[in-house]
Amino acid sequence: MRGAETPAAAANLEPQTAKGRATREAILRAAEDVFGEQSYYRASISEITRRAGVAQGTFYLYFPDKQAAFVELVHLLNQNLRREIRTAIADLEDRIEMERVGLQTFFDYMADHRALNRIVRESEFVAPDAYRWHYTSFARGYVEGLEEAQRKGQITDAISPETMTWILVGIAEFAGSHWEFWGGGPPPPDVFDEMMTFVGRALRPGREQ
């Protein structure tokens, strides 16, 4: 997969006008809802265009097929989520505080985009390249941040930044698949605090083994 280049750009379907961009965005918003409710294979392009308020043929002005719109949503999630987290932790110094704020930002974003929460997990089966790209690109910056924190002595160096990264991403991700156990939303504050207790105990220096 080609870095951050989107499928639409690759297929030369990027709209050139403000009206075109608005239509493309309306289709993507509708696609997000429909994929989230119905899962990929049950979702139809006609349902997506119906909700976007455009003719069915309009879809193909912007996306070559259903899969391309799905992959584009994985790309958007990745870009938006990384930007939100980067902004949220920009002024923080302590890595474990960054983990807390980053996790809270992840849950806040997912609460506003519940469908994307499912779409990215379903991409493992529907669009494996997009799934791999999402985790690989997300992990890259995460590893760098943890390396820096190890150099500063803020977290243990008993575990490699790569292993820490996928465990921490895995915990956040699995929480995202368990919202229904918490009444359909993110973990309640006491569970969130326990998650951070678990993570803090694992990461904080001292008691090396």
Added chain:
Amino acid sequence: MRGAETPAAAANLEPQTAKGRATREAILRAAEDVFGEQSYYRASISEITRRAGVAQGTFYLYFPDKQAAFVELVHLLNQNLRREIRTAIADLEDRIEMERVGLQTFFDYMADHRALNRIVRESEFVAPDAYRWHYTSFARGYVEGLEEAQRKGQITDAISPETMTWILVGIAEFAGSHWEFWGGGPPPPDVFDEMMTFVGRALRPGREQ
């Protein structure tokens, strides 16, 4: 979902003869391969029966539809995996040692049943009731084990057994979705050891906060 009762039993399709049971098992083994390779929606009953070496109509003697066979595989995974782990940790006393052996057993089982590894994750989208049932039934025994370990002082009581459970299941599960990052198999020994370092630091008593 009705406890451990399988969909086949519920539909009165449980075979009564040894030959019937063998045919049903052959269909399930073929279904495991086909679902694992092609994902649920691309998998066809005709491909499953072709690989099982039976006529397509034979499928319907044992399963009402494709989804029923898929759900049955989630049930089988759950039952077999729980039995394997129960057996593997039966003679152990220390909870953190149980975590290590349990995780190793999980990876060994998944290495022998790579398709099931994907099937259980895809069930979130294909058969949400089976997915919920799998985690709920798996978590029940896990929580009890952690409660006992807390009473014995083997692990911290700064985190509830329920939160520990889904974090630990989440770490194992996410590792299962990352095998391709490790060359298509379970985490290599150094990564496995780092996982256990992470878990051990989080769970071991002392340094309560």
